[in-house]
Amino acid sequence: MFLLAYRESDCIGPHGAEQDTDLDRFNLQFPLCYDAVGAMRVLKRGYLEPMYDRDGDARLLGPRMWHEVPPLLRLPAGRDPLRLVVSLRLMAR
Numbered sequence: 001m002f003l004l005a006y007r008e009s010d011c012i013g014p015h016g017a018e019q020d021t022d023l024d025r026f027n028l029q030f031p032l033c034y035d036a037v038g039a040m041r042v043l044k045r046g047y048l049e050p051m052y053d054r055d056g057d058a059r060l061l062g063p064r065m066w067h068e069v070p071p072l073l074r075l076p077a078g079r080d081p082l083r084l085v086v087s088l089r090l091m092a093r
Contacts, residue, residue: 035078
């Protein structure tokens with residue numbers, strides 16, 4: 001288990017197939033947003049489609065699944081934004 005923390009303007013560029021060497025690995029992720037609207041974009045039909053973070057969300061990311069995290073932005077007149085992602089690494093076998 002590990003924790004990812006994003007602050008204002010933090011992001012992760014598109015990545016997936018070329019970085020995956022362990023094809024039996026999955027990540028189960030639980031995003032939590034504070035004073036921000038967070039999202040992940042996942043490759044679907046040739047486009048990176050947004051999946052917005054909502055309370056209670058759980059995401060399963062499989063091997064070779066192309067995805068990115070767009071920059072975390074501050075809400076108008078908002079406090080410092082924070083996006084936390086609790087991530088569990090699971091093996092298929």
